[in-house]
Structures are given as C-alpha cells and as structure tokens.
Amino acid sequence: MKVLFLGIGSEQLGISQLASIVKEAGHEIDLAFTASLFHDRFNLEIPWLNRFFDETNVIIKDIIEKKPDVIAFGALTATFQWSIKIIKEVKKHHPHIKTIFGGVHTSAVPEVCLSYDEVDYAVVGEGEQAILDILEDIQAGGRGLPINNTQYLDNNGQLVKGRQVGFHQELDEFPYPEKTIWEPYVNLRDNYLILASRGCPYTCTFCFNNFFARLPEGKRGKYVRHRSVAHVIGELKWAKERYKLKSVDFQDDVFTVDKQWLLEFCEVYQREIALPFNILVHAKYFDEEIAKALSDAGCKWIQMGIQSMDEDFKTNILQRREKSEQIILALELMKKYKLKVKVDQMLALPGEAIDAQEKALNLYKKYTPYRIQTFWTAFLPGTEMLFEAYKDGIVNDEELKRLNHGEDFYFFRNQDNIKNPELVRIYVNYEFIYRILPSMPRFIRERMTESSVAWIPRPIKNFLGQIIDVYAGFKDMNVEFSTYAIFYLKNIFKFYLRKIGYSNYRIAKVYANTPIPKVLYLNGKVVQLNESNTERKEEKSNVSSV
Numbered sequence: 001m002k003v004l005f006l007g008i009g010s011e012q013l014g015i016s017q018l019a020s021i022v023k024e025a026g027h028e029i030d031l032a033f034t035a036s037l038f039h040d041r042f043n044l045e046i047p048w049l050n051r052f053f054d055e056t057n058v059i060i061k062d063i064i065e066k067k068p069d070v071i072a073f074g075a076l077t078a079t080f081q082w083s084i085k086i087i088k089e090v091k092k093h094h095p096h097i098k099t100i101f102g103g104v105h106t107s108a109v110p111e112v113c114l115s116y117d118e119v120d121y122a123v124v125g126e127g128e129q130a131i132l133d134i135l136e137d138i139q140a141g142g143r144g145l146p147i148n149n150t151q152y153l154d155n156n157g158q159l160v161k162g163r164q165v166g167f168h169q170e171l172d173e174f175p176y177p178e179k180t181i182w183e184p185y186v187n188l189r190d191n192y193l194i195l196a197s198r199g200c201p202y203t204c205t206f207c208f209n210n211f212f213a214r215l216p217e218g219k220r221g222k223y224v225r226h227r228s229v230a231h232v233i234g235e236l237k238w239a240k241e242r243y244k245l246k247s248v249d250f251q252d253d254v255f256t257v258d259k260q261w262l263l264e265f266c267e268v269y270q271r272e273i274a275l276p277f278n279i280l281v282h283a284k285y286f287d288e289e290i291a292k293a294l295s296d297a298g299c300k301w302i303q304m305g306i307q308s309m310d311e312d313f314k315t316n317i318l319q320r321r322e323k324s325e326q327i328i329l330a331l332e333l334m335k336k337y338k339l340k341v342k343v344d345q346m347l348a349l350p351g352e353a354i355d356a357q358e359k360a361l362n363l364y365k366k367y368t369p370y371r372i373q374t375f376w377t378a379f380l381p382g383t384e385m386l387f388e389a390y391k392d393g394i395v396n397d398e399e400l401k402r403l404n405h406g407e408d409f410y411f412f413r414n415q416d417n418i419k420n421p422e423l424v425r426i427y428v429n430y431e432f433i434y435r436i437l438p439s440m441p442r443f444i445r446e447r448m449t450e451s452s453v454a455w456i457p458r459p460i461k462n463f464l465g466q467i468i469d470v471y472a473g474f475k476d477m478n479v480e481f482s483t484y485a486i487f488y489l490k491n492i493f494k495f496y497l498r499k500i501g502y503s504n505y506r507i508a509k510v511y512a513n514t515p516i517p518k519v520l521y522l523n524g525k526v527v528q529l530n531e532s533n534t535e536r537k538e539e540k541s542n543v544s545s546v
C-alpha cells in the first residue's frame with residue numbers, strides 16, 4: 001500500500017520511526033511536508049508573512065495527484081487543525097483514502113479526533129504495532145476486530161476501542177528511523193535529531209507524560225527505556241557518513257536518567273562519533289561524574305527545566321520532586337565543566353504565588369544560565385493541569401473545547417489563563433528580564449528588578465526582549481538558532497524556486513548514498529547487516545530480532 005505521512009515545521013521523530021517500520025513491512029512510503037513559515041508552531045508567528053508563504057494548497061494538490069491509499073499523521077495540539085484542513089480537502093477528491101491519526105494530541109483526546117468524519121483511525125499511545133495492524137485491516141477490507149492501541153467508529157457509528165497494551169520494551173528491535181524521507185525538506189546535517197531513550201521518570205502535571213505514561217491497561221512494562229549504546233552509535237555512524245553531521249541533538253526527556261548507560265555512552269560516543277551534542281536533563285539526575293563524562297564526550301548545550309522555584313508548589317501541584325539545592329548544584333557543575341545551560345522557566349502557573357518569580361530571578365542573578373527560555377503555561381489536553389483548571393473555573397467549557405480541538409494553541413505566548421491584567425503586566429516584566437539577563441554585564445544584572453523595567457512600554461519590551469534573546473543565541477553559538485535561521489533561508493529560497501517552476505531542490509545534502517543499514521541484535525550487541533553481507537545473513541537464525 002502507498003502510505004503518505006504528513007509533516008509540518010520540522011522533522012517528527014515518531015514519523016521517522018513509523019515510516020521505517022511501515023517500509024520494512026513492504027509498503028511504499030512518502031512524505032508531504034510544509035515548513036509553514038512564520039506560523040511554524042515553534043517560535044515565529046507573523047500572520048501576514050505566513051499568508052504570503054503559505055503552501056498548504058501545494059501540499060493538498062500534491063497529495064491529490066499522488067493518490068495514496070493511506071494518509072498518516074502524528075498530531076500535536078498545535079498542528080491538529082492544520083492536518084484536518086488538509087484531509088478534508090483531499091477526501092473531497094478521493095473519499096476512499098484512509099486516514100490514520102496518532103501522536104500525543106490524538107492520544108490525549110481520541111474521541112475529539114474521531115469526531116471529524118475524515119479521521120478513520122485514532123492511535124492512542126505508541127504506534128509501531130498499531131499502524132501495521134491497521135494497514136493489515138485496511139488491506140483486508142477494513143474494520144475487522146478491535147486493534148490494540150486503536151479506536152475507530154464502526155459502520156453504525158459505534159466507538160470500537162482496542163486494548164491499551166504496555167510499552168514496547170526492546171527499542172533495539174525497531175529498525176533505524178527513516179531519515180531519508182525528510183531530505184528534501186529538513187536540514188539534517190547541522191543539528192541531527194535523535195532519541196536514545198523513551199519515557200520520563202516523572203509525570204509533571206503540565207506535561208504529556210502525565211497521561212501518556214498511564215495509558216496502558218494492566219501490565220505496562222517499564223516506561224523509561226533505552227536503546228543500547230551500540231544501536232544509537234550505529235545510527236549516528238550512518239548519519240555522519242551520509243550527511244557529514246555537524247552536531248547531534250538528543251531529544252530524550254532526561255538524557256542522564258540511567259547513569260550506567262550514560263557513562264558507557266559517553267565513552268563510546270567520544271571515540272566513535274566525536275561531534276558536539278545537546279541534551280535535556282533534570283536536576284535530580286545530575287552529579288559531578290555525569291557532568292565530567294558529558295563534558296569529555298563533547299556535550300555543548302544542556303536544557304534543564306526549572307519551571308518554578310516554589311518548592312512546595314512544585315512538589316504538591318506540579319509533581320516535580322527536585323530540591324532547590326539540586327538545581328543549584330547542577331548549575332554550578334555545568335559552569336565548572338563548561339556545559340552551556342539553557343533553562344526553562346514557566347510563567348503564570350495557576351496557583352503559584354508571584355514571589356516564586358522573585359526567587360527564580362535571584363537564582364538566575366547568581367547562577368546565570370546562557371539562556372532563560374520562558375513558557376507561558378499552556379494547558380495541554382489530557383493533562384491533570386487542564387483538568388484542575390477546568391474544575392477551578394480557570395478554563396470554561398468553550399475554552400476547553402477549543403483546546404481539545406487544537407484551536408488557537410500557543411505554547412510561548414499563551415496569556416489567556418490569567419484574567420488579571422495587573423498580574424499579566426508583572427509576568428511580562430519578568431519575561432523581559434529573563435530574556436535579557438544572560439546578555440547583561442554582572443553589575444546591571446544584579447540591579448535588575450521587576451519594577452526597574454516596569455516603565456518600558458510593553459511593545460518595546462517584547463521587541464527588545466526577542467532581539468536580545470536572538471543576539472545571545474547567535475553569540476553563544478547556540479546551534480538551534482543557526483539551524484533555525486538556515487531552515488528559514490533555505491525554505492524561502494525553495495518557495496521562490498517553486499514559483500518559477502523548479503521543485504526538485506533538496507534541503508539536506510547527501511554526501512554518501514549509504515542505505516539505512518538493517519540492524520541485528522545479536523547476543524546483546526548490535527550487528528549491522530548489509531544486503532551483500534552473506535556471512536551475517538547465515539547467522540540470521542541465531543538472532544533474537546531484526
């Protein structure tokens with residue numbers, strides 16, 4: 001069958017993984033992608049420029065021409081409505097095309113997704129087995145027995161729910177993600193996205209892990225799982241050769257969660273890959289041995305969620321258990337080992353006292369990170385935080401509906417949940433200080449207070465804050481910034497090429513046309529198998545998985 005995946009704004013690792021699985025099962029795979037410039041659901045939001053560069057209609061036309069059997073999409077709350085618009089148009093021309101939705105938004109509110117007639121299957125939770133089972137079901141004529149991790153409406157409009165099974169335990173059993181489908185659209189060389197593990201030991205009330213970890217019925221298995229070091233290194237070796245990688249971006253929720261794995265990884269990575277890399281950590285999983293190993297291995301940037309400096313609020317309401325001393329220790333160690341840290345700080349958390357911002361500001365004055373990234377609390381569907389906000393009347397019925405349908409969802413700029421304009425004004429002042437603080441000399445930093453910036457008009461604060469933040473990103477050689485800028489430049493170039501009728505320009509340059517190796521897991525080690533490698537083929541009967 002021809003399975004076409006939809007992509008928007010950036011690579012989606014879930015799609016890369018599913019595409020490789022679907023391909024290995026013998027189906028044809030394809031990707032329709034839009035950069036969605038200036039409305040990338042990531043950072044930049046300039047509506048009039050977005051209208052100018054909008055190419056949703058190009059995608060729709062492309063899909064109508066390609067006429068796939070199946071369209072598959074991994075929905076985030078911010079991208080859900082975009083995908084609905086596409087499938088509505090496509091289905092007008094080809095009503096027989098089946099659509100499969102998965103991803104965190106679908107997993108949070110499957111019944112909302114299925115309320116759109118154009119969505120045929122909603123996958124809840126991990127989708128590797130579910131997508132294969134659905135494709136089989138479609139091939140057999142459709143809507144047979146319930147499918148695990150899947151929901152759909154039968155011919156009478158009745159909801160059929162498959163069992164929610166546990167998490168896949170052996171990540172090495174999956175083939176390497178299919179990166180090649182992104183080559184025409186995404187810059188894979190400058191900042192290569194990869195995951196070495198899945199899951200998080202926490203279930204913070206505002207995060208998707210809050211419900212995702214609890215999806216399975218009965219035995220769920222371990223939620224935090226790692227690929228073997230060899231499996232990760234194998235993928236990076238392949239990618240290094242094919243794209244001449246410049247840096248690697250690990251998107252694991254807490255990269256340091258398994259210390260033994262981490263120390264082994266750092267040693268092998270330094271020897272075999274030796275490229276700068278970025279990670280995300282949690283203060284509770286950070287000590288001197290880890291900091292040193294990361295630094296020796298070439299780690300450059302670390303992202304650490306601090307979110308709130310009110311310890312009680314954090315423990316009782318956010319379900320985050322780290323202590324302020326652990327945060328301070330982590331920041332000190334990062335400084336000692338020259339690991340550039342970018343911290344996440346939340347604004348307008350419901351129920352958090354405003355003096356928590358003052359505590360955070362004092363922390364950042366003393367242990368100044370390279371960047372303080374602010375997030376206005378966004379209520380994600382499926383999370384306890386949204387549930388509580390609804391119960392407390394912070395979110396009303398209409399707002400709940402709009403959130404669950406993914407309408408008007410902004411991650412960075414959401415200020416809707418604070419009804420008091422005076423409070424918004426104070427938060428805006430803190431946001432401005434956080435943005436500029438890392439670029440200020442010490443003597444100014446120490447004198448900065450919320451009231452000292454209150455006189456600056458708000459539009460100037462917004463503009464200046466963004467400019468200084470971007471300046472700091474480039475000055476500190478934050479690879480995310482340069483990659484983002486290059487992505488925009490290349491896509492604008494591509495947009496104009498398309499206007500003059502040329503559409504074959506590829507964004508990722510391929511240096512060595514190495515096919516993605518098949519991976520064998522043999523006696524606890526990963527072995528790579530090429531088609532020509534007959535010796536290894538003979539060993540196939542001894543291996544535990546392919």
Ligand code: B12
Nearest residue numbers: 009012013014042072073074076077102103126127208251
């Ligand atoms: C890497 C990452 C990014 C990267 C890559 C973008 C991407 N879309 O993956 C970058 C940095 C660009 C990014 C940006 C954003 N991100 Co982000 N990001 C992540 C992160 C850390 C990992 C995602 C991932 O690869 N997971 C691993 C894969 C294997 O899991 P998965 O995607 O869930 O896929 C599995 C299942 O969901 C399912 N599945 C997924 N898709 C499909 C499709 C089909 C057809 C099927 C059957 C199944 C299926 O099967 C997959 C395999 O088991 C997650 C947190 C997390 N740990 O998941 C946040 C996360 C996805 N991001 C989030 C958000 C909010 C964003 C932004 C909107 C925020 C922002 N403004 O920065 C933007 C959106 C950009 C965009 N256009 O997509 C939220 C989404 C919450 C929500 N309800 O929508 C998450 C969950 C973090 C959180 N706060 O809770 N992000």
Ligand code: SF4
Nearest residue numbers: 200202204207209253
């Ligand atoms: S520690 Fe981070 S990734 Fe883990 S549940 Fe909390 S916010 Fe989500």
